[in-house]
Amino acid sequence: MTTAAHRTRFTDRTALVTGAGSGIGRTIARALAAEGANVVVVGRGREALDGTVALIEEAGGKALAVTADVSRAADVQAAVATTVDRFGSLDVAVNNAGVFRGGAPLADLSEEDWHTQLGINVTGVFLALQAEIHQMRTQPNGGAIVNIASTFGVHARHPGAAAYAATKAAVSVLTRGAALDHIRDGVRINAVSPGAVDTPMSLRPGETDSDRADRARTALPLGRVSTTHEVAAAVLYLASDDATSVVGTDLVVDSGATA
Ligand SMILES: NC(=O)c1ccc[n+]([C@@H]2O[C@H](COP(=O)([O-])OP(=O)(O)OC[C@H]3O[C@@H](n4cnc5c(N)ncnc54)[C@H](OP(=O)(O)O)[C@@H]3O)[C@@H](O)[C@H]2O)c1
Numbered sequence: 001m002t003t004a005a006h007r008t009r010f011t012d013r014t015a016l017v018t019g020a021g022s023g024i025g026r027t028i029a030r031a032l033a034a035e036g037a038n039v040v041v042v043g044r045g046r047e048a049l050d051g052t053v054a055l056i057e058e059a060g061g062k063a064l065a066v067t068a069d070v071s072r073a074a075d076v077q078a079a080v081a082t083t084v085d086r087f088g089s090l091d092v093a094v095n096n097a098g099v100f101r102g103g104a105p106l107a108d109l110s111e112e113d114w115h116t117q118l119g120i121n122v123t124g125v126f127l128a129l130q131a132e133i134h135q136m137r138t139q140p141n142g143g144a145i146v147n148i149a150s151t152f153g154v155h156a157r158h159p160g161a162a163a164y165a166a167t168k169a170a171v172s173v174l175t176r177g178a179a180l181d182h183i184r185d186g187v188r189i190n191a192v193s194p195g196a197v198d199t200p201m202s203l204r205p206g207e208t209d210s211d212r213a214d215r216a217r218t219a220l221p222l223g224r225v226s227t228t229h230e231v232a233a234a235v236l237y238l239a240s241d242d243a244t245s246v247v248g249t250d251l252v253v254d255s256g257a258t259a
Pocket of ligand 1: 018019020021022023024025042043044045046048068069070071096097098099100120124148149150151193194195196197198199200201202
């Protein structure tokens with residue numbers, strides 16, 4: 001039987017992953033490289049990106065770090081241009097960069113935190129989609145894009161996260177609209193909405209990993225939070241030729257929280 005470790009669904013393809021210096025994005029980048037992709041890892045922090053490149057190269061893969069702030073159009077366009085200069089095409093893009101500024105009721109959220117989340121989580125995905133689609137629709141084989149939304153958007157309700165939820169709902173809706181607009185251009189666009197994942201972003205203020213595990217045991221149907229590998233597996237499925245007829249979906253990976 002072919003195991004995930006031996007699949008090669010992305011051989012001779014080039015992938016770009018935003019927010020790839022840590023957490024879910026790093027695991028997605030490593031998983032794509034393990035299946036044969038050349039991976040361009042994008043984020044603001046150079047050191048973190050270099051760490052991801054080192055992990056990919058140690059495992060025998062190919063990767064390139066490109067610093068960019070996804071909320072700036074010029075940065076995102078330059079990242080796509082660098083990808084094509086270096087590897088010749090952009091076949092897969094994963095728009096994963098995102099931030100959570102929450103915990104307070106909406107009335108007490110600062111205007112700065114509102115704009116930061118909107119700028120990165122929504123405008124960042126919009127700008128990345130534009131730059132990626134502009135490239136992919138010129139390619140004979142088009143491309144596949146996966147946006148990382150969240151169950152906090154259209155799928156679930158949580159206090160203290162109204163602004164973040166609004167940004168992630170926007171990602172789910174933007175995904176469907178963009179998917180319809182560009183499937184005939186050969187660009188297939190989908191989203192993955194994770195629930196709580198084992199990265200620091202899902203820790204409540206003051207909570208440790210073990211506190212979160214205790215909370216998940218009772219709060220989540222599966223009894224634990226999702227791993228970054230489980231999210232990456234969903235992303236790779238949607239980005240691969242296993243999903244050639246899957247268009248504009250928003251795949252929930254949430255330990256059963258919204259079942
Ligand atoms: N963890 C969860 O439970 C969970 C659940 C649902 C959805 N999500 C979503 O999953 C994605 C990844 O989350 P994570 O848990 O892996 O968190 P994370 O480790 O904080 O990853 C976010 C990444 O985005 C990058 N980033 C932030 N702002 C950026 C910008 N303006 N331009 C470029 N890169 C930027 C960060 O690197 P730099 O700061 O160096 O740029 C970081 O590497 C996010 O979109 C998040 O909303 C997470």
